[in-house]
Amino acid sequence: MHARTTPLAREAVLCAAAAAFLASLLVWLGPPGTDFAAHAYQRTAFLQHGFALWNNFWYAGRYSFVTYSLIYYPLAALIGIKLLAVATVSIAALAFAVVLGREWGPTARWSSWTFAVVWAGVVLSGAFPFALGAALALLAIWALQTGSRWKFGALAALTAAASPLAFLLLALVLAGIGVGRWREGRKLLVPAAIIVAMGGTEAVLWRLFADGGRYPFSWEELLAGCVFCLLGAALTWRVEGARPLRWLFVLYLGANLAAFAIPSSLGENVDRLRYVAVPVAVLALSLRHWRPLPVAVVSLGLAASWNLTPLAFSLVNTSQDPASAQAYWHPAIAYLHRHLSPSYRVEAVDTAGHWDAVYLPRAGIPLARGWFRQNDYPQNRLLYSDDGFGQTAYLRWLRSLGVRYVVLTDAPPDYSARDEAKLLKSGKSGLTTVLRTSA
Structure with a gap:
C-alpha cells in the first residue's frame, strides 16, 4: 500500500x-x-x-x-x-x-x-x-x-x-x-x-x-x-x-x-x-x-x-489603473470630509478596478454603490439601462438614495458607469461642479 x-x-x-x-x-x-x-x-x-x-x-x-x-x-x-x-x-x-x-x-x-x-x-x-x-x-x-x-x-x-x-x-x-x-x-x-x-x-x-x-x-x-x-x-x-x-x-x-x-x-x-x-x-x-x-x-x-x-x-x-493608489483619492476625500453632512451619501462613478468602493468608505464616507454587483439590482437598475438615461431620471435616482455629491474620476469606468460618466461629462446632468483636481 x-x-x-x-x-x-x-x-x-x-x-x-x-x-x-x-x-x-x-x-x-x-x-x-x-x-x-x-x-x-x-x-x-x-x-x-x-x-x-x-x-x-x-x-x-x-x-x-x-x-x-x-x-x-x-x-x-x-x-x-x-x-x-x-x-x-x-x-x-x-x-x-x-x-x-x-x-x-x-x-x-x-x-x-x-x-x-x-x-x-x-x-x-x-x-x-x-x-x-x-x-x-x-x-x-x-x-x-x-x-x-x-x-x-x-x-x-x-x-x-x-x-x-x-x-x-x-x-x-x-x-x-x-x-x-x-x-x-x-x-x-x-x-x-x-x-x-x-x-x-x-x-x-x-x-x-x-x-x-x-x-x-x-x-x-x-x-x-x-x-x-x-x-x-x-x-x-x-x-x-x-x-x-x-x-x-x-x-x-x-x-x-x-x-x-x-x-x-x-x-x-x-x-x-x-x-x-x-x-x-x-x-x-x-x-x-x-x-x-x-x-x-x-x-x-x-x-x-x-x-x-x-x-x-x-x-x-x-493593469495600470491609476485609481488603485490611495493617494489618488486624497483630494476628493479631503473635500468630502470638510463639506459632507452625515445626513447624505456620495455617489462615486464606479471605476474598472472598483477602488472607489475601498478608499471612500474606508475614510468614513458612505456610498450609494459599492462593489457587489448583486446589490445593484433592483436599487441601481437605472445604471444598467440599455437605452441610457437623462438628467431627470438620474437626479431622481440620486435623490432617492440621499446623495449630496458625485465623484467622477479620469480612471476607466466600469461598464455599468459608462452612461453615467458620459452624462456627467456632457454638462447636462443638472449638477454643479464644486471641485476639480489633478491626479
Whole structure:
C-alpha cells in the first residue's frame, strides 16, 4: 500500500508547489484581481468593526458577511489577502491531484497538472472566498473517498461557511457521483443528509438576511455554459469510468438553466466552474484516450477559451489603473470630509478596478454603490439601462438614495458607469461642479 500511495503523494505535492509558485507570481507581481477591491474593503470593515451584520457604507446600507462568507474575512484579517490566496490555491491543487489520482489513477495526471497551472490564475479574478471554498470542497471529497464521513461533514460545513457558491458546486459534484453510482447509494446517504442539512441552513440564512439582490445572466454566458456541459456530456457518454463526470455535466447544465430562468443573486456566478474548464476537459478527453483527435483538439480549444477569457479580461482591465493608489483619492476625500453632512451619501462613478468602493468608505464616507454587483439590482437598475438615461431620471435616482455629491474620476469606468460618466461629462446632468483636481 505504501509503494502505491507514494507516487500519488509526490505528484500531489509537486502540483501544490507549482500552483503556489504561479499564484505567488500573479498575486504579488501581477495586477490586483477584479474583485480584489471588494475583499480589501470587507477585510478593513472586519478589522475595524468585527463581525458586524450591517454595513451602512455600501449601497445605502446592506447585510455583510453573513450570506457571503462567514470565515474568509477573519482568515484574511489574520494572515492577509495575498498569502491566504496562495495557500488556498496550493491546497486546492494538492486535493485535486489526490482526488483524481485515487479515482482514475495515472490517467488523470495531466488533468492534475493543468489544474495546478490554470487554477493559479483564479487570483486574477479576485474570487478569493470562492477559492477558499473550492479548496475546502476538494478536501471534503478527499475525506469522502477515505470513508471519513464526519470529516467530510466538517469540511462541507466549512465550505458553506467560506462560500455558498462553492458549496453549491460541491453539492452538484456529489449529486453527479450519486447518480453515476446509484448502486452504491447507501454509502452516500450520510453525505447526502449532511449536504441537505447544510443547504437548509444556508436557505434559512438567506431568508433571514434577504437583500432582494439579483446578479445578471446574459444569453451569451448561458450559451457558453450550455455548450461546455453538452460537449462534456457527449465526450463522456458510454466512456468506462466517466459516469460521475458525465452526470456532473448533465446536472451542471440544469443548474445553468435554472439560474438563468430564476432571477436571484446567483445568476451568472453559477458559471464559476469555468475557472477549471481546461482541467475538466483534459480529464474527460484522457478518459477517452483523446479519440478522435480532431474532436479532442477542438473541444480543448473551446474549454480553454471559456476558462481563460475572464482571466484575460481581468488582467487587461486592472493593469495600470491609476485609481488603485490611495493617494489618488486624497483630494476628493479631503473635500468630502470638510463639506459632507452625515445626513447624505456620495455617489462615486464606479471605476474598472472598483477602488472607489475601498478608499471612500474606508475614510468614513458612505456610498450609494459599492462593489457587489448583486446589490445593484433592483436599487441601481437605472445604471444598467440599455437605452441610457437623462438628467431627470438620474437626479431622481440620486435623490432617492440621499446623495449630496458625485465623484467622477479620469480612471476607466466600469461598464455599468459608462452612461453615467458620459452624462456627467456632457454638462447636462443638472449638477454643479464644486471641485476639480489633478491626479
